[in-house]
Every structure is written in structure tokens, then in C-alpha cells.
Amino acid sequence: MTDFLADVEAAIPSLRRYALALTRNPDAADDLVQDCLERALDKRSLWRPTGAVRTWLFAILHNRFVSDRRRDERRGVMAEIDGALEPEAVDNPVATVALREVGAALEALSVEQRTALLLVAVEGLTYGEAASVLGVPAGTVMSRVARARRGLQQQLAGDVPLARVK
Amino acid sequence: MTEDADRPMTDPEGIVDDRDLAAYIDGELDADARAAVAAALEQSQTLRRRAGAFSAVDRAVKRYADALAASALPSKICIRRMAAERRGRKARRLGLAAAALFAVLIGVTAGWVGHGLFHRQAFATRTFVESAAAAHIVYSAELRHPVEVAAIEKQHLGNWLSKRLNTSFHAPNLTGVGFTLMGGRLLPTREGAPAAQLMYEDPEGKRLTIYAAANAGDAAQAFRYFKLRDDGPETLYWVEARARYALTGPFDRKMLLMLADAVLKGWDGA
The missing domain is CATH 1.10.10.10 (Winged helix-like DNA-binding domain superfamily/Winged helix DNA-binding domain)
Known part of the structure; x- marks a missing residue:
């Protein structure tokens, strides 16, 4: 259990960097990471120590990103180009x-x-x-x-x- | 997505394409393929420039991503705090669930005990009423010896029965409703405890008995009417804190209720 949290903790900077590069929006990226971590805790019992926790976390975050994107597209939300993180x-x-x-x-x-x-x-x-x-x-x-x-x-x-x- | 369907781009020499270079840069080739790409790079400056450019792209993207992520991690993103909060919520939920389960168990237990209690009480009531009715049938039919102690010894009768029942059991005066005390006797209950019977008679010779035994701890119960056999007498049963009572005679329910009222008034007045 402690190893799991340590592995997750070690992956957070990497997850956040990926989320920032994907969204170019600090708030959206942090929401994505936090959401990913919540889901990881939800699905913790489903995780088996056969693969890297890091890859599993990236998959959770990526799936969330994709579904958010689809939702935004359906709602017609335009990317905030002016507000993009530089x-x-x-x-x-x-x-x-x-x-x-x-x-x-x-x-x-x-x-x-x-x-x-x-x-x-x-x-x-x-x-x-x-x-x-x-x-x-x-x-x-x-x-x-x-x-x-x-x-x-x-x-x-x-x-x-x-x-x-x- | 059409990118994967496209034909791969090849270098002018047609040996190594962008995918091969990608796999080479990313360390995804096995030893043979890796050696082949390395040999091609050795031979072709064009290829070397391209590989160098791709590696430069990687470094630029890495710098870009690192620069974006240069800001400090927000404090809200803390897996240990999130896990701790979750444990807290889970503990509270478990606490609530345990409390709910406990309440259900209490309910079930109470129901079970109550169920058993109900049956035990129902059985005790039935037994008591049967005993009262049997005693009434047997002794009210006696012409010469209907009672053990006659009414002339009323005070002694009351003291004696009260002592045996371990509760006050004096004969009430029912002359107001037309019944005269004949006397009383001591009897065993089916459980082997002492019971007492008082017998009264109205001008027509109809006999009324009051049967009593100590209450072993049951809660008080209001009047209940029994007629155990079609040709048998009718009984009004009730339970008080210290004793259970059965009023039995060849009377209808209304008459028995009136008589019970007179009995209770007689005791209150006594």
C-alpha cells in the first residue's frame, strides 16, 4: 500500500508535465492530474503490480483527457488560444x-x-x-x-x- | 487517421525511413536492426543530419515541457493527503454502516426476542386460562364441597390465600352486583405454583370464580376474553404487576366485564 502511494507520488511531476503540454492550461492540467489521482485511488484495488504504476496512471490521465476533449467538442468549447500557457x-x-x-x-x-x-x-x-x-x-x-x-x-x-x- | 496508412518516407538511399530512425532514437530496435541503422548512418550524411534534427526536436520539446512545468506543484495535488482524506471518509462511511448494521441487528434481536416472548406469553396465558376454566368446571359443579374455606372465615381465607400467593388476594364484596361469596380454595397451577380460587354465586345459583396466581414478571395486560370450548364457561383474563387473574363463569362477555369492574372496585374499596 505504501509502495503504491510512493510510486504514484514519484509519477506526479511527470503526469503534470504531460497534462500541461497537452492542455497548455495550468488549471485544466492540475484538474486533470487531480482527477487522475482520485481515479487511481478509486481503482487502486484493480491495479495489479504486474505493470508500472506510472504507465497505468498515464493511461488514466490520458483517457480522462480524451473524454474531456470529446465533451468539449460536443459542447463546442473553443480552445482558449489567448489564454494558453506560454x-x-x-x-x-x-x-x-x-x-x-x-x-x-x-x-x-x-x-x-x-x-x-x-x-x-x-x-x-x-x-x-x-x-x-x-x-x-x-x-x-x-x-x-x-x-x-x-x-x-x-x-x-x-x-x-x-x-x-x- | 490516415497517417498510418501512408507509405513511410524513405531517405534518398531508400534504406532507412523515419520510422526506423524513430525506433533507433527511442532504443526500440533489436540488435540486428540497430546495427543495420547504425551502418546506414555511418554511410549517409543526409541520414545523420536527419537523425540529428530529430534528436534536436526531442530536446526542444523536452525543454518546452519542462519550462511549462517549472511552476511549483499546487498543494492540492498531494496523493498522501488525498489518500488520508479518503481513509477518513471511508472510516466515517464504515462507522455509519456499522451503526446502521448495529441498528438492524438490534431490531432483529428485539424482534426475535419479542417473538419468543410473545409465544412464551401466549403459552402462559393459555395455560393459565385453561387452569382457571378447569378449576371452575370441577369445583363450581360441587354441591356439597364447592370451597375449601367457607365465606364465614372470610378474613382467614384472605390472609391465607394472600400468604400463599405472596400477594394480597382478599375476596371482594360483590353483593352490589348480586353475587355472594361462597368461599375459596388453594390449587396448584400447571407449573406447580400455588393458585387460588374464590367462588361466588348469584340468586339463580350461577357460579362465578376468580382464579389468581402470582405474576412471574410479565407486563400488565388489559382484559382479554376467552371461551376455550363451545360448551365451556367464559373467561376474562388480565394481568397486573403482582398477579394474573381469570374471571370465569357461565356469562357473556358483557356480563363478565361488568363483574370484573365490580371485582376491581371491591378490591379498591377493601
């Missing part, structure tokens, strides 16, 4: 601009590509883990990650010289 690089306006470009480029991807890339490249999930979170085959995860990288690289190529990014 990253700040400490004392570095140039880096801040670069980060915001990354944010804009990510936003231009399909949500499927964005989630796959965030889970694999940022949160370090394997294709298999990401596949269980997203509910698709591992090969699909690989395709989405490849397309996301290609898409971002093309978008950022104009403003971010490859030599510098390397």
Missing part, C-alpha cells in the same frame, strides 16, 4: 521565443502525434507502454512519433537553424 526561459528572451515556437509547432500537430511524441520523447515511455496508454498498437506509436518528429522538424527548420539545434 513557457518562460529564465532571463533568456531568445530562448523564450524559441520555446514558444516549439509550443506553437506542437499545437500544429495532430493530437495523436502530439501525445505519442510527448509520452515517448519527453516522458520516456517505451512504445509498448505508450501503446497501452493510447490504446493503439506499438507500431502505430512508432509511426506517430516518426511523423511528429518530421512535422516539428519541418516547422522549426525555418527559424531554428539545424546547426544550432544540434
